[in-house]
Amino acid sequence: MTDTIEPAALERLRDAGWTLEEGGKAITRSFRFADFVEAFGWMTRVAIHAEKLNHHPEWSNVYRTVEVRLTTHDAGGLTERDRKLAEAMDQLAG
Ligand SMILES: C[C@H](O)[C@H](O)[C@H]1CNC2=NC(N)=NC(=O)C2=N1
Numbered sequence: 435m436t437d438t439i440e441p442a443a444l445e446r447l448r449d450a451g452w453t454l455e456e457g458g459k460a461i462t463r464s465f466r467f468a469d470f471v472e473a474f475g476w477m478t479r480v481a482i483h484a485e486k487l488n489h490h491p492e493w494s495n496v497y498r499t500v501e502v503r504l505t506t507h508d509a510g511g512l513t514e515r516d517r518k519l520a521e522a523m524d525q526l527a528g
Pocket residue numbers: 488489490491504505506507508509
């Protein structure tokens with residue numbers, strides 16, 4: 435499959451705080467914000483970007499924390515689409 439994530443890119447994601455899960459099939463990260471409104475505002479901005487990418491997170495929000503899991507369902511593992519969404523999430527979190 436052509437759009438698997440390069441090892442170097444995966445390393446950059448791990449350096450940024452993402453954790454490789456399930457033998458490399460997914461990456462996860464916990465985002466903590468000042469309060470619920472900031473968390474939800476970030477989720478809204480990410481949702482708009484995810485829709486543009488047609489690539490969507492698996493996530494849950496409790497108060498000021500958002501738990502995120504990224505994987506490409508169509509590929510049964512990680513692809514460049516996960517990298518792009520993860521980088522966008524990090525950038526939007528500031
Ligand atoms: C039909 C639609 O384009 C596909 O289901 C898209 C939607 N968003 C997606 N999101 C993720 N994370 N993985 C996918 O394989 C995926 N596929």
